[in-house]
Amino acid sequence: MENGFRMILEGMGEDPSREGLLDTPKRVAKMYAELMTSLRSESNPSEILKTRFHEKYDEMIVVPNIEFASMCEHHFLPFTGRAFVAYIPGDCVVGLSKIPRVVEYFARMPQIQERMTRQIAELIQKELNPRGVAVLLEASHMCMTMRGVKKPGATMVTTQLLGRFKTDEKTRAEFMTYIHREGC
């Protein structure tokens, strides 16, 4: 990555040997390693959801306003926003912090928003076998705000509904009520 970024600097018309840029390729390589931790072969998202509690609770659990920053795989610029996750448990609930950890996991790789939305929902469905999962992401893409079409403030909203959220209108409406309450 260091050599690659040195070449990118040269391609831009910069001089990678000037003082201010001398350590930049090393810093950038370290930064991408940090931003892309989920690409490491040892990272396993299933591990995140292993802390489960067997509770008799069959109503909706909503975890709103999970802030995230990911990287658009087309331009390698950040897209940032908030995730809203809800599920209706089957026979267990999961440790609360684990839901933002799932969002974080799928943010730490080159992404597009639609795929990230689906992956979050599918992992929760697979690991917890709940009665339903709903994921909504609202994000602003820097590739659309600081370059290209240049529309500051433009956001995209994506949703993935599984199980009861897909089949039952009342459940979906309850989820949307929480979403609207949060100003989304």
Ligand SMILES: Nc1nc2c(ncn2[C@@H]2O[C@H](COP(=O)(O)OP(=O)(O)OP(=O)(O)O)[C@@H](O)[C@H]2O)c(=O)[nH]1
């Ligand atoms: N659906 C979707 N599109 C995305 C996402 N992130 C970036 N894009 C879009 O990916 C597209 C890539 O389009 P291209 O025409 O190949 O690239 P480009 O010439 O840089 O396009 P412009 O951004 O329109 O200048 C752009 O329309 C981006 O807005 C995302 O998460 N989901």
Ligand SMILES: [Zn+2]
């Ligand atoms: Zn982009």
